[in-house]
Amino acid sequence: MLKGWARKMAEPLLRIEALHIVAAENDARSVVDRVSFTLESGEVLGLIGESGAGKSTIGLAALGSCRPGMRVAGGVVSFRGSDLLRLDERGLRRLRGSKIAYVAQSASAAFNPALPIGEQVIEVAYRHGLLRRDQARAKALELFRELGLPQPETFYARYPHQVSGGQLQRAMIAMALCAGPELLIFDEPTTALDVTTQLGVLAAIAEVIRRYGVAAIYISHDLAVVAQLAQKIMVLRHGRCVEYGDAEQVIQAPRAAYTRELLAAQAPSAPLAALPALDPERPARLLEVEGVSLDYAKRSVLKQVSLGLEEGSTLGVIGESGSGKSTLGRVICGLLRPRQGRLRLGGETLPAGLDQRSREQLRAVQLIHQSPDSALNPRQKIGRQIERALCCFTTLNAPQRRARLRELMAQVELGVELLERYPAGLSGGQKQRVCIARALAAEPRLIVCDEPTSALDPLVAQGVLALLRRVQRESGVAYLFITHDLAVLRQIADRVAVIKDGDVVYQGALEGLLNDPPGGYIRDLLSAVPELRIGWLEERLERPAAGDNENVA
Amino acid sequence: MSIKHLTAAELVAAAGLCLFLACTLLAPWLAPYPPDQVVGFSWAAPSQSAWLGTDNLGRDLLSRLIWGTRISLVVTLAAALIAFALGVLLGFIAGLRGGWIDQLICRCSDVVMSIPTLIWALIVLSLLPKTLPMIILVLGLIEANRVMRVARSLAMDISTQGFVEVARLRGERLRWILWREIFPNALTVLLAEFAMRFIFIMLFLSALSFLGLGIQPPTPDWGGLARENKDGIIFGVWAALLPGLALACLAVCINVIVDGVLSRRSTPGARPRVPGLSAALPVSSAVDVQAADAEGVGEKNG
Numbered sequence: 001m002l003k004g005w006a007r008k009m010a011e012p013l014l015r016i017e018a019l020h021i022v023a024a025e026n027d028a029r030s031v032v033d034r035v036s037f038t039l040e041s042g043e044v045l046g047l048i049g050e051s052g053a054g055k056s057t058i059g060l061a062a063l064g065s066c067r068p069g070m071r072v073a074g075g076v077v078s079f080r081g082s083d084l085l086r087l088d089e090r091g092l093r094r095l096r097g098s099k100i101a102y103v104a105q106s107a108s109a110a111f112n113p114a115l116p117i118g119e120q121v122i123e124v125a126y127r128h129g130l131l132r133r134d135q136a137r138a139k140a141l142e143l144f145r146e147l148g149l150p151q152p153e154t155f156y157a158r159y160p161h162q163v164s165g166g167q168l169q170r171a172m173i174a175m176a177l178c179a180g181p182e183l184l185i186f187d188e189p190t191t192a193l194d195v196t197t198q199l200g201v202l203a204a205i206a207e208v209i210r211r212y213g214v215a216a217i218y219i220s221h222d223l224a225v226v227a228q229l230a231q232k233i234m235v236l237r238h239g240r241c242v243e244y245g246d247a248e249q250v251i252q253a254p255r256a257a258y259t260r261e262l263l264a265a266q267a268p269s270a271p272l273a274a275l276p277a278l279d280p281e282r283p284a285r286l287l288e289v290e291g292v293s294l295d296y297a298k299r300s301v302l303k304q305v306s307l308g309l310e311e312g313s314t315l316g317v318i319g320e321s322g323s324g325k326s327t328l329g330r331v332i333c334g335l336l337r338p339r340q341g342r343l344r345l346g347g348e349t350l351p352a353g354l355d356q357r358s359r360e361q362l363r364a365v366q367l368i369h370q371s372p373d374s375a376l377n378p379r380q381k382i383g384r385q386i387e388r389a390l391c392c393f394t395t396l397n398a399p400q401r402r403a404r405l406r407e408l409m410a411q412v413e414l415g416v417e418l419l420e421r422y423p424a425g426l427s428g429g430q431k432q433r434v435c436i437a438r439a440l441a442a443e444p445r446l447i448v449c450d451e452p453t454s455a456l457d458p459l460v461a462q463g464v465l466a467l468l469r470r471v472q473r474e475s476g477v478a479y480l481f482i483t484h485d486l487a488v489l490r491q492i493a494d495r496v497a498v499i500k501d502g503d504v505v506y507q508g509a510l511e512g513l514l515n516d517p518p519g520g521y522i523r524d525l526l527s528a529v530p531e532l533r534i535g536w537l538e539e540r541l542e543r544p545a546a547g548d549n550e551n552v553a
Numbered sequence: 554m555s556i557k558h559l560t561a562a563e564l565v566a567a568a569g570l571c572l573f574l575a576c577t578l579l580a581p582w583l584a585p586y587p588p589d590q591v592v593g594f595s596w597a598a599p600s601q602s603a604w605l606g607t608d609n610l611g612r613d614l615l616s617r618l619i620w621g622t623r624i625s626l627v628v629t630l631a632a633a634l635i636a637f638a639l640g641v642l643l644g645f646i647a648g649l650r651g652g653w654i655d656q657l658i659c660r661c662s663d664v665v666m667s668i669p670t671l672i673w674a675l676i677v678l679s680l681l682p683k684t685l686p687m688i689i690l691v692l693g694l695i696e697a698n699r700v701m702r703v704a705r706s707l708a709m710d711i712s713t714q715g716f717v718e719v720a721r722l723r724g725e726r727l728r729w730i731l732w733r734e735i736f737p738n739a740l741t742v743l744l745a746e747f748a749m750r751f752i753f754i755m756l757f758l759s760a761l762s763f764l765g766l767g768i769q770p771p772t773p774d775w776g777g778l779a780r781e782n783k784d785g786i787i788f789g790v791w792a793a794l795l796p797g798l799a800l801a802c803l804a805v806c807i808n809v810i811v812d813g814v815l816s817r818r819s820t821p822g823a824r825p826r827v828p829g830l831s832a833a834l835p836v837s838s839a840v841d842v843q844a845a846d847a848e849g850v851g852e853k854n855g
Binding site for chain 1: 734
């Protein structure tokens with residue numbers, strides 16, 4: 001008996017050994033291929049990789065769960081000595097929620113919109129009979145306080161749609177902690193948040209991990225975020241472990257080439273290629289936005305926005321979600337009509353509505369969407385979709401169009417064989433390249449890029465950015481590049497405009513913004529971007545920037 | 554797709570559907586007697602000469618059922634096609650254009666919907682001549698209203714997708730956007746709706762005939778057959794239940810087939826669909842379809 005006890009003590013909190021998960025379909029693809037690691041109490045393991053690398057699948061396996069369509073082919077997932085893969089549903093239910101808890105990427109999808117937040121937070125503790133209702137409520141209020149949520153009592157009774165995304169994400173962390181679990185699984189909990197909000201949530205996560213001494217698996221594609229929290233990091237690719245080691249070693253002395261690539265993609269302090277120097281004499285103004293205002297249901301979204309963009313250059317528009325930057329892009333494209341203000345393209349007035357724009361004006365302004373999935377018609381072949389743009393905007397005949405299609409595909413570095421495929425047969429990066437090709441087919445003067453890389457994995461995003469820069473060098477097209485990511489802006493923009501609450505609060509050269517950030521907001525924005533070094537979060541929290549109170553509140 | 558890939562249920566359903574189609578197309582040759590020929594006593598038991606027995610006037614029940622299938626199916630199909638052509642067109646235009654066109658179409662539809670469909674049909678058909686084309690038209694117009702609601706919400710969901718915006722930025726005409734961008738992506742839901750709607754129209758037609766306002770005797774149809782033989786139930790004659798049984802079989806066959814088609818109609822180029830991960834169907838439209846179905850069922854029960 002003593003022996004058994006000793007064995008139990010020697011057993012780590014979580015031990016995953018040669019975990020092998022395959023797609024249950026006919027082709028037995030390995031989703032996770034023989035991954036092993038152990039986790040002790042109080043330890044944080046970061047799982048890093050691109051989408052499809054198997055990070056979330058491993059995270060779910062640590063709950064003894066498997067997505068439909070996948071099957072565990074072998075391996076051990078042992079939590080405190082009991083193998084989760086061999087437990088029945090009842091045994092798993094006893095562990096889940098109370099001993100092992102899960103924090104999902106999208107809090108808004110994880111909460112039931114019809115119930116108050118507090119009720120959902122205490123549900124696990126209360127249902128499992130771990131705490132009485134009033135105890136659970138007290139615990140939830142305490143957690144809300146620790147997580148920096150305003151007025152815990154009122155927050156408890158609120159419904160999910162009444163609070164912000166960052167607050168909801170914190171409420172979900174409270175939900176996970178309420179039953180006092182020993183292991184937390186964070187599945188990209190900050191990916192959907194703005195950088196400034198992300199900072200607050202990261203601080204909250206770091207604090208609760210430290211205070212409660214729980215173990216955690218932190219899944220992310222962002223190395224800089226993981227570096228703040230994890231003691232150990234595992235880098236995954238195609239379901240295989242590429243590198244596994246202490247956080248410090250992985251970040252400072254990566255062994256695998258793939259890790260080095262990821263690090264390089266993450267920390268591009270200087271533009272990858274030198275931007276083409278603008279002509280000494282000022283190039284002609286291509287686009288002018290003059291005093292554009294727009295309201296959505298009486299809420300003012302754009303307030304007297306004025307911007308200018310030169311031929312063949314890139315204006316980066318940066319701001320948080322909800323700041324009105326995408327709305328501005330849609331006004332320029334003609335998809336939204338402003339309440340007042342004027343647009344000028346190459347000196348001529350650009351009508352507000354699409355139906356008033358001439359074919360030439362339609363041709364001149366193209367749009368690249370954030371999500372390439374919805375920007376391509378799933379039931380039309382790629383070739384047809386690009387060819388349609390050629391039909392609409394050029395006078396080429398059929399054989400000429402086919403030749404041009406091949407040219408365009410070469411220009412965006414895609415194989416011609418993709419023309420015969422449907423969008424579902426392409427990867428996210430390929431789809432975005434197709435969207436770029438479709439925009440280029442019109443030979444536009446201006447492309448409005450609405451966060452074209454934010455839905456892509458870092459390495460793929462790098463490729464797309466490099467492509468956009470090359471296209472600009474070759475064709476002299478101008479970009480209005482909308483983004484929330486400063487690192488992206490650094491690589492592509494010649495000039496920047498910062499938008500906050502529908503106002504342009506800064507417009508000018510990028511260097512000016514970086515070297516001497518005007519105003520507290522931009523400084524916050526700059527300083528909230530996680531840096532790729534261990535200890536950044538603590539440093540950042542020790543010297544709060546102006547405006548932090550507002551974020552934490 | 555070869556027969557090998559069909560499930561057992563789909564094979565049975567396909568066979569059933571073929572039988573109904575055969576009855577429709579080949580009624581004059583399949584039926585042993587003309588529909589209105591008296592072959593024996595009224596409500597005679599099944600025999601060698603009349604396999605299913607006779608009806609209230611001594612006509613062969615099997616022959617009348619086969620002829621009735623022909624009439625019921627043709628009228629329903631025509632009405633369903635009218636309902637879908639009109640409903641989808643109006644719904645797409647309303648959903649895509651918005652503004653006053655949307656308001657006009659929706660408010661008109663509200664007016665039509667505010668009166669129960671059966672009452673509508675009763676009023677219209679008691680005023681107008683009860684000819685076949687008129688019945689088809691009335692059924693089609695009334696059901697078009699419901700199809701319109703589904704099509705509108707589909708169009709609204711799909712029109713917010715990026716590829717429709719890109720089409721608008723290209724300056725595409727309404728026709729192109731409707732038929733090339735929206736219709737192919739709405740087809741899955743519309744097909745499911747068609748299978749349901751077809752059966753509801755059939756039920757509706759049968760109800761009208763049962764009340765004497767649908768297809769007029771002596772032309773046989775399923776509702777009429779039930780009405781003519783309803784008094785026989787008291788005497789233990791089950792002739793009135795036969796058309797109901799036929800209708801139930803048809804409903805099951807059509808829905809099994811359409812479900813089979815839908816489950817195979819995953820997005821082109823995608824891997825086979827993983828169970829549990831729903832297709833790229835806009836949520837609100839799916840809810841809308843369910844709502845429309847629930848409403849339809851409730852109404853039929855009431």
